[in-house]
Amino acid sequence: MSRTAVLPFRVARLRLAHGLLALCAFGAVGLAAHAAPPAAREGKERTVNEWLQRMQKASYNRSYIGTFVVSSSTGAMSSARIWHACDGQRQVERVESLSGAPRQTFRRDDEVLTFVPESRTVRSEQRESLGLFPELQDPADTTIAQFYAARRVGNERVAGYDADVVQLAPKDSLRFGYRIWSEKKSGLVVKLQTLDGDGNVLEQAAFSELQLDAPVRISKLSQMMAVPEGWRVEKTQAQKTTAAAEGWSLKASVAGFRPQSCYKRPAEGVLQWIFSDGLASVSLFVEAYDPSRHQQEGVFASGATHTLTRRVQDWWVTAVGEVPAQTLKTFALSLERKR
Template sequence: MSRVARRQRPAIALLVLLSWACVMASAHAVEAQPSDAGKGIAKPVGAAELLARMAEAVRSLNYEGTLVYLHENRLEAMDLQHQISNGEVHERLISLSGPVRAVVRAQERVMCVMPDGHPISVEQNGQSRFLETEGIDPDALVDHYQVRMLGEARIAGRDTDVVGIVPRDALRYGYRFHIDRETALPLKSDLIDQDQQPLEQLMFTSVEIGPPDGALPDVKGQPIRSAPATSADGEWRFREVPLGFELVMHDEMKQPDGSIIEHYMFTDRLSAYSVYIDQDTENGLEGVASIGAVHAAGRSLDGYQLIAVGEVPMQTVQQAVAGARRMAETEVEAGSR
């Protein structure tokens, strides 16, 4: 869970969240070609093993390369460096086209330089990476996704096997990963809808891959995708949660002025969305907003501003924010007994 480390009221915080999710989207991919049985190359056991190897590769390897990012009919080029040195992860993502933008991650902080040159410092729990693959468990996805092999392809001059995580309905997005056959690093992936149409694509055009320098980083905390389900406490409850999504986290974000923003996170074990609740409604979102595949829906209720935001379809965040309600004080007291 990321926290903006400087004062951000809801409208500004929303823009930061949307921009951040857009930049940090997991790697995305081209159409796979059917396997050529005549090549005689030994194949990995299956999709589950490939996904496990991919997550380990992202966590443990050094890699540096140029990526292209295709979204909303716009093509951007980026330089990515990921290094592990003495058990610490250092990452840098720099835009090579359009406005100057940079995101740098070191230890437990992320520094974003926005197009206007304004820096934003972000705290995070050590899980997020520019290629976010942590915690994907095929066995936990079967009710709402199909996980299967989709063939093979050649990316950045390297042979890859292609794994698809295809959503079974319109409430979530899936992925199509091109996984390097030698190192298991994802070299390209698509964010896809239930018809396997790509919404965003991210691909290495050139890449250098090597072993870590020294010890691997410690695994800290638990990935959101595998966090245990919990129940809402306090004043807020959520009815008619989008099918398959469960509440896995609730915390309070204290602002510099002493006010509190409540944060609830829901996941279906692959996709996730957050609900933010704030008493300051002056700059709140009424209705919907989107940047690329990241959607948000907001409304006011009982003097509070509610915003649901995530890399999920619009109908999912609309249903999420519509199902929130504030309990009366007597209901809260009765529920705590």
């Protein structure tokens, strides 16, 4: 996969980056039924898991309309208008891009439709996980605390709402830190910064305008997902598999990162292996080496996202993630062909 081939990954992340603030661990539906942690009830400092569980729970119980802006240290900026409806069990969203090419993206649970007006095309795909922040598949998982520490560092207002400012500091150099603004009453995240090892802001995602508990209905958004007459539907053909079944493995695991899923796309000849530590995610893309396309090995950065390209025997590997470059190098050097 060439460097330009991973740009759609970046663009998709920017369009759906509000998930950093609202979706918070796609798939953990049962969390809403959990009681508040004892430490939170007693007014003590919350642990990293208690903060993340609170943020996650809020995303399943608050409908809203807002304007969302993502900016990076490189000067890149993307914005979108978002309508988010939920009932504690299901989530439906509409995201309309306000910058770049006109786009509307709808997500209903794991179904994602992207409407592209200039080509009168609807791109349809299923996403078991959006790979967004945080990836808490199991709310009771305590391993995140082995790699991150959390502390409340202040109060600020964001988009008209009072918020706790929470610092998530990594305990090693394999991951970035985060500064999170969590709305005081509900816990919903309204702003997030990704920080490098020196505390510099690599990327910021925030609501510039937000209406909580807005009158937005799941049924109304679902009706808007109907494909207009005369439009073409393109379905992404991704088959779920395992890295072992495709002949790949890691010589050694990367501390804190666990495999989440693996897909192959026969039409493109690409395998994608996804890892997460609960907050950050890494994707390894593998395809047959083509000297006419795969000409430059190296590491490239865009905001908090790093991309590494490397030839491995007769294969071309592209590693992408919101992690330090060294983490991607560790993954790439550990990847090996078993057959």
